Amino acid sequence: MGRYDDGGTASQLFTSLGTFMRRCLFCVLSVGSIPAHFAFIMDGNRRYAKKKNMEVEAGHRRGFSSLMLVLKYCYELGVKYVTIYAFSIENFKRKPAEVQNLMDLLLEKINGMLKEESIVNQYGVRVYFIGNLKLLSEPVRVAAEKVMTATANNSKVVLLVCLAYTSSDEIVHAVQESCKHKLDKIQALNGYKVSNGVINREKRVKKISSLMVPDVEESLALKAHTACNGVVEAVEGTERINGATAYSVEEYCDKKDEGTGEKQGEHPTIKLVDVEKNMYMAVAPDPNILLRSSGETRLSNFLIWQTSNCLLYSPAALWPEIGLWHVVWAVLNFQCNLPYLEKKKKQL
Ligand SMILES: *[C@@H]1O[C@H](CO)[C@@H](O)[C@H](O)[C@H]1NC(C)=O
Numbered sequence: 001m002g003r004y005d006d007g008g009t010a011s012q013l014f015t016s017l018g019t020f021m022r023r024c025l026f027c028v029l030s031v032g033s034i035p036a037h038f039a040f041i042m043d044g045n046r047r048y049a050k051k052k053n054m055e056v057e058a059g060h061r062r063g064f065s066s067l068m069l070v071l072k073y074c075y076e077l078g079v080k081y082v083t084i085y086a087f088s089i090e091n092f093k094r095k096p097a098e099v100q101n102l103m104d105l106l107l108e109k110i111n112g113m114l115k116e117e118s119i120v121n122q123y124g125v126r127v128y129f130i131g132n133l134k135l136l137s138e139p140v141r142v143a144a145e146k147v148m149t150a151t152a153n154n155s156k157v158v159l160l161v162c163l164a165y166t167s168s169d170e171i172v173h174a175v176q177e178s179c180k181h182k183l184d185k186i187q188a189l190n191g192y193k194v195s196n197g198v199i200n201r202e203k204r205v206k207k208i209s210s211l212m213v214p215d216v217e218e219s220l221a222l223k224a225h226t227a228c229n230g231v232v233e234a235v236e237g238t239e240r241i242n243g244a245t246a247y248s249v250e251e252y253c254d255k256k257d258e259g260t261g262e263k264q265g266e267h268p269t270i271k272l273v274d275v276e277k278n279m280y281m282a283v284a285p286d287p288n289i290l291l292r293s294s295g296e297t298r299l300s301n302f303l304i305w306q307t308s309n310c311l312l313y314s315p316a317a318l319w320p321e322i323g324l325w326h327v328v329w330a331v332l333n334f335q336c337n338l339p340y341l342e343k344k345k346k347q348l
Helices: 007-029 045-051 054-078 088-093 096-111 119-123 140-152 167-190 196-209 221-241 249-257 272-277 325-348
Strands: 037-041 081-088 126-132 157-165 287-290 310-311
Touching: 007 054, 007 325, 037 054, 037 126, 045 054, 045 126, 054 081, 054 096, 054 119, 054 325, 081 096, 088 096, 096 140, 119 126, 140 157, 157 167, 167 221, 167 272, 287 325, 310 325
Parallel strands: 037 081, 037 287, 081 157, 126 157, 287 310
Antiparallel strands: none
8 A cells, every 4th residue: 555556546546535525515515405406508618619729529528528527416416407408499500510510419428328327327317308309300309209218217316408499489389289288178178060160260270370380580489379369269269159150260360350359367368377387398397596607698598487586607617617616606606595586486
């Protein structure tokens, strides 16, 4: 003892010492409240690559290593839910070669999740891919679905990977789903005996759904919501009339369009709970902290529905530079702000 024959033994010793120190630190932190849900916007991989004179792809790979460490720290700390913004719908607008490289990297990493030694198996992580997965190329989508199925019985900790995601797209999707469910329910109640009404109803729905194509630029979510409530009210209106063929949906809608001084709450509408239930993120509670690296303070269309009572933390470090101390500092920040956050939550 006392003499190291190779660097391996020394570095092993330092690693163990590091792990031990980290565990001690986390024990102390755990005296306070640990956030249940930690969200990350991993910003700055490209800037990091530029700063270090690397290829962009190397920057993304460094970013991935950083993510693995951050995940490990979160799960060691007892954070149950971690959400990461892996790829935004907006990112499809980047140069095709970069998008392709990113997709290849994603595919490699998603497939890696099922390997024995992966962090997913190590910590018993349940993985969800959150977003409009239809927009992904087939291999990536298939891999993502495979991981979701394979981890479906894990319950200890949860990783939500936002892929082909934007908040406005999520909201529009949730409103569309709410409308669909409402319509299905009404149609099941009514049956299809009112043939005239049914044809008109379908026409009307088509018109509405063409309005509801996700369009981030114009933020149609709100408009879609309004339009949708219109059609549901209209259809439920026919339900009230109870099979009267004379009064078709189309007529009812036209009447509404003329603005005949419709009283609010007269017909059942899509409610907040309906929309919330249909959010992709409905599988997790709202995040408690959102960390965005690179000192950026924009939300960039990430979890805007879910962050009304969330602490934002944006250290200046680029994502590949994010490490243990940023996580610790974020948790300390959360603990200091907890009384304030809880007071605000009660006022909501
Ligand atoms: C999960 O559990 C269910 C029921 O216990 C079982 O049928 C299914 O095969 C399990 N899935 C995996 C991936 O282990």
